[in-house]
Amino acid sequence: xxxxxxxxxxxxxxxxxxxxxxxxxxxDFLKISGLSSAALALGPALAPNIAIAADAxxxxxxxxxxxxxxxGAMDGLNAVVPYTESEYYAQRKSIAVPKPxxxxxxxxxxxxxFAFNPALAPLKPLWDQxxxxxxxxxGLTTPTRSHFDAQDFMERAWLEKGQVFSGWxxxxxxxxxxxxxxxxxxxxxxxxxxxxxxxxxxxxxLNAIDSFGLNVSASRKTELGDTLEASFSGAxxxxxxxxxxxxxxxxxxxxxxxxxxxxxxxxxxxxxFGNQMKDLAKLIKSGIGVEVATCDLGxxxxxxxxxxxxxxxxxxxxxxxxxxxxxxxxRMKNVTVLTMTEFGRRVMENGSGGTDHGRxxxxxxxxxxxxxxxxxxxxxxxxxxxLEGGDLRVTTDYRAVLAEALAKRCGNQAKLAEVFPxxxxxxxxxxxxxx
Amino acid sequence: xxxxxxxxxxxxxxxxxxxxxxxxxxxDPLVHFLNRSSFGIREVDYxxxxxxxxxxxxxxxxxxxxxxxxxxxxxxAVNLPSIKMxxxxxxxxxxxxxxxxxxALAELRAATLLRQIxxxxxxxxVMVEFWTNHFSVEHVHGYDRIAxxxxxxxxxxNALGTFKDLLNANARSPAMLFYLDNYVNVKTGAQxxxxxxxxxxxxxxxxxxxxEDDVKNVARAFTGWGFNRTQISxxxxxxxxxxxxxxxxxxxxxxxxxxxxxxxxxDILAVHPATAKxxxxxxxxxxxxxxxxxxxxxxxxxLFLSSGGDITAMLRALFASIEFLASADLKIKRPQEYLQSxxxxxxAKITGTTYxxxxxxxxxGLGQQWCNWPAPxxxxxxxxxxxxxxxxLARWNFVFASLDGRLxxxxxxxxxxxxxxxxxxETIVDTLSARLLRRKLSASDRTGFIANLAAxxxxxxxxxxxxxxxxxxxxxxxxxxxxxxxxx
Numbered sequence: 027x028x029x030x031x032x033x034x035x036x037x038x039x040x041x042x043x044x045x046x047x048x049x050x051x052x053x054d055f056l057k058i059s060g061l062s063s064a065a066l067a068l069g070p071a072l073a074p075n076i077a078i079a080a081d082a083x084x085x086x087x088x089x090x091x092x093x094x095x096x097x098g099a100m101d102g103l104n105a106v107v108p109y110t111e112s113e114y115y116a117q118r119k120s121i122a123v124p125k126p127x128x129x130x131x132x133x134x135x136x137x138x139x140f141a142f143n144p145a146l147a148p149l150k151p152l153w154d155q156x157x158x159x160x161x162x163x164x165g166l167t168t169p170t171r172s173h174f175d176a177q178d179f180m181e182r183a184w185l186e187k188g189q190v191f192s193g194w195x196x197x198x199x200x201x202x203x204x205x206x207x208x209x210x211x212x213x214x215x216x217x218x219x220x221x222x223x224x225x226x227x228x229x230x231x232l233n234a235i236d237s238f239g240l241n242v243s244a245s246r247k248t249e250l251g252d253t254l255e256a257s258f259s260g261a262x263x264x265x266x267x268x269x270x271x272x273x274x275x276x277x278x279x280x281x282x283x284x285x286x287x288x289x290x291x292x293x294x295x296x297x298x299f300g301n302q303m304k305d306l307a308k309l310i311k312s313g314i315g316v317e318v319a320t321c322d323l324g325x326x327x328x329x330x331x332x333x334x335x336x337x338x339x340x341x342x343x344x345x346x347x348x349x350x351x352x353x354x355x356x357r358m359k360n361v362t363v364l365t366m367t368e369f370g371r372r373v374m375e376n377g378s379g380g381t382d383h384g385r386x387x388x389x390x391x392x393x394x395x396x397x398x399x400x401x402x403x404x405x406x407x408x409x410x411x412x413l414e415g416g417d418l419r420v421t422t423d424y425r426a427v428l429a430e431a432l433a434k435r436c437g438n439q440a441k442l443a444e445v446f447p448x449x450x451x452x453x454x455x456x457x458x459x460x461x
Numbered sequence: 462x463x464x465x466x467x468x469x470x471x472x473x474x475x476x477x478x479x480x481x482x483x484x485x486x487x488x489d490p491l492v493h494f495l496n497r498s499s500f501g502i503r504e505v506d507y508x509x510x511x512x513x514x515x516x517x518x519x520x521x522x523x524x525x526x527x528x529x530x531x532x533x534x535x536x537x538a539v540n541l542p543s544i545k546m547x548x549x550x551x552x553x554x555x556x557x558x559x560x561x562x563x564x565a566l567a568e569l570r571a572a573t574l575l576r577q578i579x580x581x582x583x584x585x586x587v588m589v590e591f592w593t594n595h596f597s598v599e600h601v602h603g604y605d606r607i608a609x610x611x612x613x614x615x616x617x618x619n620a621l622g623t624f625k626d627l628l629n630a631n632a633r634s635p636a637m638l639f640y641l642d643n644y645v646n647v648k649t650g651a652q653x654x655x656x657x658x659x660x661x662x663x664x665x666x667x668x669x670x671x672x673e674d675d676v677k678n679v680a681r682a683f684t685g686w687g688f689n690r691t692q693i694s695x696x697x698x699x700x701x702x703x704x705x706x707x708x709x710x711x712x713x714x715x716x717x718x719x720x721x722x723x724x725x726x727x728d729i730l731a732v733h734p735a736t737a738k739x740x741x742x743x744x745x746x747x748x749x750x751x752x753x754x755x756x757x758x759x760x761x762x763x764l765f766l767s768s769g770g771d772i773t774a775m776l777r778a779l780f781a782s783i784e785f786l787a788s789a790d791l792k793i794k795r796p797q798e799y800l801q802s803x804x805x806x807x808x809a810k811i812t813g814t815t816y817x818x819x820x821x822x823x824x825x826g827l828g829q830q831w832c833n834w835p836a837p838x839x840x841x842x843x844x845x846x847x848x849x850x851x852x853x854l855a856r857w858n859f860v861f862a863s864l865d866g867r868l869x870x871x872x873x874x875x876x877x878x879x880x881x882x883x884x885x886x887e888t889i890v891d892t893l894s895a896r897l898l899r900r901k902l903s904a905s906d907r908t909g910f911i912a913n914l915a916a917x918x919x920x921x922x923x924x925x926x927x928x929x930x931x932x933x934x935x936x937x938x939x940x941x942x943x944x945x946x947x948x949x
Contacts, residue, residue, distance in 0.1 A: 097836070171657070171676075172667045174838050187668070217828035219849045231849030237826075238851060241858040243865055246916070250935055253913040254857070257906050257943050260485065264793070264848060264944040271850040324835050329654040330642045377650015378642060383657065415673060 086204065087461065089362045089395060089435040090310055092319045093195065095181070095220060096343070096367040098326030099173060102387030103370065103418060104336055106160050106401065107133045107141045113408035117374040121332050121381070136160070140401045145340035148348035149390075156398035157351070157358065159457060161427055163386040163403050165369055165420040171383040173327065176368035181221035183425055183446050192225025194425075194445055195318050198432055199227040201441035208315040209270070209277045215302045220320040228266070230274045235284045235305045239275055283312035292353035293345075299323045300346045307353045310361065317436075326367060332380040347392060359394035362435045362458070366424060372416050373408055384417035389427060395435045395458050402457050422454065429453035434460040485945070487789040488900040491515050494780065496949055497748050497792065498522055499583035501802020502899060506581060519780050523621070523773050525582035533579040541568040543610055548635065548693025551607040562606035569600070569610050570831045571817045577801050578811070588620040588772070589613075590797070591747055593832060596631045596663060597839035598640040600832035605636050608693050609832060612636035624740055624770030625731040628663065632727055633695035635688035641837060644687035646680060648703035656680035658837045660730065666742075669735030671710065678707040682714060682722035737765035743842075744775060749784055750791040751843040757784040792949040793844030796827030799856055803863060803941055804872075806897050807879060813871030823868070827855050848947070857942045864938040876933035884923035886914035893936055898945045910939060 107123045108114055115122050123143050126135035133141025134150050140162070142150060152158040168185040170176050179185045183194035192200075199212050212229040214220050219231045232238050242250055251272065258268035278284075286308045294300040302321050309316050323343060328335050343365070351358055370387030386406070406412050406419040413419065425446045430453040432438040432445060442453070488496065491510055495502045498519075510518040527534075537544055543555055543565045555565040577586050593616055600609045615630040631637050638644045641655035656679035661667045685702030688695055697720045707714040707722060710729060714722045730736055741761035745753035760782070761775045768774045779785055794802060800823055804811070824830045828847075834840045841847070862868040864876060883892040890910045894902050902910065911920050914932050918924070924932055940946060 170667075171673065172661055173836065174661075175667050214849070217851060217855075218846055224845060229849070231851040233851045233855075237858075238854060240854065240861075242861045243867065246935065249913055249916065250939060253909050254939055254942055256909050257939075259903070259905060260944070262790075262944065263844065264947060267848050267850060268853055268944065271853040274850045275854070327654075327836075329652060330645060375650075376652045377647050378645035378652050380642075380652070382653040 086202070086317070086437055088317060088437040089360050089393065089461065090316050090319065091195075091431065091436050092306065092321070092361065092363045093222065094343075094363065094365045095177070095222070095320065095322050096326050096339075096365060097173075097177065097322055097324040098328075098367075099176075099369045099371060099383060100326040100339075100367040100387055101328055101332065101336060101371040101381055101384075102162065102367075103373065104332065104381075105143050105146065105340060106136070106162060106388050107143060108139065108162075108405070108408065109133055109135075109141045110139050111408045113373065113410075117408070119375070120379055121375050137399075137401055139405075143336070143340050145337040146344045148341075148344040152348065152351055152392060153399055157394060157396055158390065158392045159396055159398050159400045159402055161389040161391065161402045161422055161454075161457065163406050163418055163420060164389050164422040164424050164427060165386045167420060167423050169385065169414070171369060171385075173368055173383075178221065180366065180368055180424065181224075183222075183428070184448065190447060193220070193222035194428065195222045195320065196225030196227050196229070197445045198436065198438055198441075199318060200225065201444045202436070202438050203227075208317070209273045210309065210314040211317045213306070213309065213316050213319045215306050215319060215321040220322065223318070223320055228270055230270065232274070232305070232309075234301065235278070235308060238278055277314060281312040281314045283308040283314060286311050288353050290352045290355050292349040294349040294353075295342050295345045297342055297346075299342060300349070303346050303350045304353070307350055310354065310357065328371070329376065329380040329382060330378045332375075347390070351392065358392075362391070362393040362395055362431055364392075364427070364431060365390040370418055373413060373418060374416060385414055386418035386420045389424065391427070391431070391457060393435075395461065397457055397459060400457075402454070423449070423451050425449045426451050426454045427457065430455060430458055434458040437461075485790060485903060486901045490786055491518070492899045493786070493789050494519060495583075496789075497785075498587055498780075499802075499805075500577045500586065500798055501805035503805040504808060504896070506583065507899070509581070519777075522582070522584035523777055523780075525585045525621070527582075529581040530576075533575055537572045537575060541572050543568045543607075544572045545614075546610065548608070548611050548689075549691070551610060552691050552693055555607050557604065557606065565610055566600055566606040567817075567821075569613060570821060573613075573831050574801075574817065574820060577797075578804055584776070585620060587747075588776075589617055591743075592616045592620055592627060594834075594839035594842075595743065596627075596634075596637060597834055597837050598636045598832060599835055602640070604639045604688075604690070604693070608634070608636040608639060608688070611693055621773045621776075622771075624736070624765070624772065627772075628727060628731050631663070632659070632686070632723070635693050635695065638686060638688050638695070643683055646684050646686070647701040648681075648684045651677070651680040651684055651703065653677065653680040656683055659683075659726075662838050664730040664739065665733060665735040666739040669733070669739065675709055678709050678714075679723075679726055681705070682707050682709065682726050685720075686723060731770065732766070734762070734766060737762045737770070740770070741765055741775065744779060745784075746842050748776075748779055748792075749782075749788045751845070754784045757782050790948045793848055794947055794949045795840065795842065795847050796824065796829035796852075796856075797831070798949055799947065800824065800827065800859065802946070803860060806941070806946075807874045807876075807937065809863070810873040810875070811871060812873075813869070816869045816871035819869040819872070823859050827852070827859070856947070857938075860941045861938045864934040874934075874937065876937045877930055879937060880933050884929065886911045886918075886920045886924065889914055889924075889933060889936060893933075893940055894945075897937065897940050898943075900945065902945070906943070906945075910936065913939070 104123055109125045123133045124131050126133050126141050131144060134144060135141050149158060166176055166179055181193050182190050184190035210230055212223055214223045214229055214231045217233045219229050223229045240251055255272045258265040294304045306319055325339055354361055366389050367387050369385055371381035371384040376382050404421040406421050429442050429446060433453055435458055495510060543551060551565060555561040580586050598605055598609055612634045615634055619627045619630060641658055642652055643655035646652040653676050657676045660671050665671055681703040685698045687698060699719055702719060704717050706716045709726055714725055741758050742753050745757050764775050764778055829840055863872060864874055879893060879896055880889050881892055883889045914936055
């Protein structure tokens, strides 16, 4: 964790800041507020050092890691279909995705064994180009089938209740601290900060660029902002997040990502998720220093009427990821996108054209550093004796995938034990190339 | 009993989730109770509470007098006719076939908003929200657009009653039967959605001691539980029921007993110690701390079991507890409580035809529209979920827009009236902090606010007439934006 986060503002320093605050730009005030009072007296003279802070993220020479959580438990078997398994068709009489070559609704063949759900068609070119891979039969090694426990365990990367309260991405950020605080280093896109991002390292939550500003029409906008900012002078959670809000607003004004155009004729779906990913691309392009970002896409709990519901969600996911990839263009060389979901769904369909809670599902890995065009992992099979309680077994610990990504693309070979406490397995190998 | 020591202990417990060691002076106990048990403090309620005193006021909230709410209930009955309708009436008046059901949805949201703002029975409305969230239904889908109105009537009947009555009503609620798919849970293909969440979320809790086999058996027990699509009422269909024997928590449910299978399951769940613990924990999380102190959870768990799940008895003990009294500033307002409390604290005048749509847009933006959480676990009740950079901006922008009259012309906040004749920066800040925050500002905040108002002029001289109104508005907005007002 940076030593210059708003959370470290001590009350005594702060009252001093208030006295001289009028002479110091707000963002400078924040950056220097962790310094000694002697340094504070220098005030504006420190500004040149502060201006370069945002460059620190690129100086770390790492990918921007984008983690998308598919809340509700995506049916991996109908997303990336094991179409050579006779059991798949035997157990899913009404909802199975037809084999490649079928007259209608056919899966899109990947490798002679697996096929994309046709709704994932926008991702097929990425597969063909070799920047997209699938990890199948992946998930939690603990067998919970509760959405809320499973998401909680996954995001904290601690597979039981209690003891570890921060998220895995927050520990990654803490364990790869920068000398200077970069306000937008950790960005949770949405109305709430994801649990994977929660913890002591500061995080910016941003729902949309165009609403991220203090909308005060009064002529005294600066004075009001300054007084409000100064009132967050304690050591509480409200204080640290309040101060960070002002820092983030100033940073956004300086970089002005809102005006950055979508490139290469990329076309995002006009949905919440589509627009959030569009904004994320703008922020990445702006050079504001995003090193880790999260975004959610919910609604995957397909107990009922799965075929239509899943197609709609996969379509939104695929079109958005394809647009993001197109929009960022050559920059994808330095971007890694991972999708994850809390578990998969039962092999046998239920009585309402859907599936109940299961175990293994699949992840997607996209980016210049991904070894593409492979269905990664050990396939456990779908025969009765190969299942776990009727569900696809988990043969790859999701933490192993995250660990390889952090080690090879995010410069965190050294502190993986801090990020994944209690994880004794090996990181996967061969899914990413090292930077 | 050492309140300060306990407070420190509770604060330490909270650190694990979200560091919070604020040194602000705590509000007095009555203000603390009002903050926690209401959607913000209206002047008229504060006066009533002060006259009654702590114990009598708490008791009046625990046993609400329906007559007190007759004004707002009459307004609702006249203007929002769907609220009191039966399912059959709703189906005719608000048919899903031509999207009239969205009107029913909007009316329920509007009624909820009005009750939360204007009902003097605030604790009752808080408990309605609590159970609505406990038995969370995403309102916007299909039949739920009208069925939720019936569900709401059930919850209001039982909000301060017994858990068993709440659970039995909810298990038969068309809204829940639709939302968690039990209406398509049939013997030819059991469907586990409701069965699992019934145990995990509504009763035992995820660590409550049930197995995956129990999930499957409970799903089978509930086969055939559905609803009549035109009456919007509970309907058990024997031909869809799996008549074979089931086993639940080691107890055999004999075959061929129809509805009784699931009723046995409900009866077991309603009085189970794990259920008692879950409900006690959630009540303590709602009213005391994001990290519920074990001592109070245990006390309320025991009370649940000895009282037959009497909610009022549990709340009475909660509000009398030392843990509650020591818990100031350990809870943060969620968006709904924040927005309502702005309107209540300022005695905002709300008129016209557009305010409702505008406020619903604010709820949407803040992330807590009534009954719109996509998952069956309900909106989180921990501050760390609700507060971050984007959430702060949404709160501040709502407040400043409200004060400037930019939000909606039907929402008017009279900042000068709130100043009650005060005209100097010092007296305005002192008057407004007493009225809106009802607690002492820290010395540095008081100084900072006064300096802002004075803007270079003397702090003890009346503000110029031409800036008085705008400065008063700005100060109200500043205070409502501050940390003080965001604690619950």
